Amino acid sequence: MSSPQGDGTRSAPAGPRRLRLVESVVTVPSADGLRFVQGTRALHVKGPAAVLRSLAERLGEGLDAHDLDGASRSARLARELESLGWLTDRPPRVAEEPCATERQWGYLTAFGPDAPLMQSRIEAARVAVLGVGGVGTVVAQHLVGAGARRLWLVDFDTVALHNLNRQFLFGRQDVGVPKVEAAASALRRLAPQTDVRGIQRRIGDVTDLAVLPTDLDLLVIAADTPRTIVDIAWLWAAEYGVPVHMAAVGLETGYWGPLLIPDRGHCWPCFERGRRALLPTGHAALEDAELEPMPYSFGPSNTVISALLAHDVLEYLARGHCPSENRRGRLALDGTPMGFLEGRPCACADGPVGSRT
Structure with a gap:
């Protein structure tokens, strides 16, 4: 490099x-x-x-x-x-x-001794962020702040006044503007040399992701619609060997991860089956009954989960590993200690669903 x-x-x-x-x-x-x-x-x-x-x-x-x-x-x-x-x-x-x-080079040496190499990896990374809302804006801001210079942003929505309590790339002047346009403009102000490509598109199936390059270093899933968005993104990413990471924030808890790398045998369907098998009786049915994303959002809780995701994204880009690789971190916002759910090896008969042969 x-x-x-x-x-x-x-x-x-x-x-x-x-x-x-x-x-x-x-x-x-x-x-x-x-x-x-x-x-x-x-x-x-x-x-x-x-x-x-x-x-x-x-x-x-x-x-x-x-x-x-x-x-x-x-x-x-x-x-x-x-x-x-x-x-x-x-x-x-x-x-x-x-x-x-300049101030993060010393921090990078906590990941390994070769900070210049890790910085160059961040700067050369090609990252797409799917969903430019409460999670996606924070991740994109941290990526560009850390030196990433090639981003693809995908979202269909426009900036609304109620977004401004947590989506800090936007201001009142952006209300009514497509989020991908407003976010790209804000990121270029932060780092003018950044190549940010905004794609205003609603994702409904795998074909909608054909607008993305297939040689991405990472796809960050920061969208919550449709409910099957992770399934859709995984099918596309696994076909091309693109790693994926994700996060979401609820009323009382938030999670980040897993980072799934198809070439390391990770598998979203297997991870999700393992997670649901551990749910208390009746909780899987409650999940299935949720037809819409939670309509409430709080800036501090949203930001802390998104920042934990951003930290792991940058650590992965810098050194190829991070704590949430095939693991999901969970933080209860009432002060309960943080916990991790370990993913299991892929048990699909033909390997990770959608992966390359």
């Missing part, structure tokens, strides 16, 4: 291979040594404070790769940090001018 383009940064001149701490790892003094910390993970190193501070400074500046050899304290520590994925041989970036994504 090529290095990121147009992000306002350049790499330091190439030289001997050197290893340094990734940006998301910080050092914290302790009573008997030093801790290297990344999020909730930590490596505690005991020893004299002055020696460890000096070693941490050397790691921040970079060690020659051969320093990992031998039995010295620095070599042992460097090998341990490398095993955690906390060292990188990428030279530090030298900023030429401020850019929108």
Whole structure:
């Protein structure tokens, strides 16, 4: 994958291979040594404070790769940090001018040591968002904010006044305008170089998705009509090997996932059969009786679920995996702890429905 383009940064001149701490790892003094910390993970190193501070400074500046050899304290520590994925041989970036994504490079190193590669993957990704409403607008905004530059937006609706409590790409001036047009304009204001293609279309069957390119990196299902929208999108996506992700928000709960990747044997019909088999008695019948989407929406609850989806979408695009791969995350908005539903391997006789042979 090529290095990121147009992000306002350049790499330091190439030289001997050197290893340094990734940006998301910080050092914290302790009573008997030093801790290297990344999020909730930590490596505690005991020893004299002055020696460890000096070693941490050397790691921040970079060690020659051969320093990992031998039995010295620095070599042992460097090998341990490398095993955690906390060292990188990428030279530090030298900023030429401020850019929108400069603060996320350190965050990306929480996914892996090669932040430039992951950033370039996000920028090169081809993503379609099906439904430009409460979920789709949030996901699209995060995609473009993170550097994605090629999006397809599909929706048949126009902006209504009641959308504005949660669909923050739109303003009052957009009321009556097709959502795909208003969203595309807002995203281009955020990042003028973004190629956003709005498609005003109602999806009723698989043929309606023929307007999308078949080499997408991801299809995000953010629509709730028709009720069979996930079935329709999966049939299209599985035929071409396009991964799909999804989310929805209800009155008391919301979910995101599963991310389904046809080439990894994931299967929407099998996932859904497994989910419904776990429902309490009578709940499947209640689901079947729901003829229309819930008519109520609340900005904060809608946004938190959509942001969790956006986070996993970007993590998948950056490194090829995310926590909701073949899993559904569920968040009860009354404070109940978050939970995940694990998907089962595909049990279809001929493999995932609609998948390539």
